[in-house]
Amino acid sequence: xxxxxxxxxxxxxxxxxxxxxxxxxxxxxxxxxxxxxxxxxxxxxxxxxxxxxxxxxxxxxxxxxxxxxxxxxxxxxxxxxxxxxxxxxxxxxxxxxxxxxxxxxxxxxxxxxxxxxxxxxxxxxxxxxxxxxxxxxxxxxxxxxxxxxxxxxxxxxxxxxxxxxxxxxxxxxxxxxxxxxxxxxxxxxxxxxxxxxxxxxxxxxxxxxxxxxxxxxxxxxxxxxxxxxxxxxxxxxxxxxxxx
Ligand code: MLT
Numbered sequence: 001x002x003x004x005x006x007x008x009x010x011x012x013x014x015x016x017x018x019x020x021x022x023x024x025x026x027x028x029x030x031x032x033x034x035x036x037x038x039x040x041x042x043x044x045x046x047x048x049x050x051x052x053x054x055x056x057x058x059x060x061x062x063x064x065x066x067x068x069x070x071x072x073x074x075x076x077x078x079x080x081x082x083x084x085x086x087x088x089x090x091x092x093x094x095x096x097x098x099x100x101x102x103x104x105x106x107x108x109x110x111x112x113x114x115x116x117x118x119x120x121x122x123x124x125x126x127x128x129x130x131x132x133x134x135x136x137x138x139x140x141x142x143x144x145x146x147x148x149x150x151x152x153x154x155x156x157x158x159x160x161x162x163x164x165x166x167x168x169x170x171x172x173x174x175x176x177x178x179x180x181x182x183x184x185x186x187x188x189x190x191x192x193x194x195x196x197x198x199x200x201x202x203x204x205x206x207x208x209x210x211x212x213x214x215x216x217x218x219x220x221x222x223x224x225x226x227x228x229x230x231x232x233x234x235x236x237x238x239x240x241x242x243x244x
Pocket of ligand 1 (some may be wrong): 032034035042076077078085106107108109110149187190210
C-alpha cells in the first residue's frame, strides 16, 4: 500500500492488535457496541464532563474513594457491587450526570481502550454516534485503525459489523482512503446486516448473553444510528466529548 494514501484497517480482536499493519500517523477507533462504547456515548449525550476508563475494579474503587467519582461498571455483563450504574446506556439515561466525572470499568471495552492507548489518538465509535465520529475522522486526515473490543480477546459479531458500517461511511464520503483486507471484509459484514441490523445482531453470543441478563432495552438502544451527537476523544487518561 502506498504511503501517500491514508489507510483503514480493522483489528477484529484485541489479541490481534500486535499484528496490525498500520503503525504511524493514526487514530484508533475503539468499538464496544454491547455495551461500553454505547454507554460512553450515552453518558456524554446526557452531559457527563469526563469519563475515565480503567481496566481494574481496584482502580475504579480508588477513584470512588479518593475523588468521589461515580462508577459505571460490570464484569461478564453483571453490574459491579461498587458501581453506581451498570454498564448500561439506559441506566445512565435515568440519572442526572450533567457536569460529572464518571469512571468506567468493563470486561472487554476498557481493556481494548488500554491496549489502544499510546498508539495514536483514541476515539470511541458506536452505531449511536456513527455519523459524528466518521465526520470527525475525515477531518483529521490520518490512518484509521478500528479496534473491536470483542469478547475475551476474540471476535464479536456486533463490533465487526460496526467496523464495516464505519468503513462504508468513510469511503463513501472520502474515496481516497485505501482499505486493508480486514476493512473490506468488515464492509461485507455490514452490507449483509444493514437491511435488518437488530435482527442480524441476535446471532451474536454477547447479544444472547445480554438478553438472558434482561438488557433488551440496552440492545434496542445500541443499534439506533446517530442518536448521540458526541465524539468521545481521549485526552491524557480520560475521554472528553469534543463536540461539546
Ligand atoms: C464489555 O466491555 O465487556 C461489555 O461492555 C460488557 C457488557 O455488555 O456489559
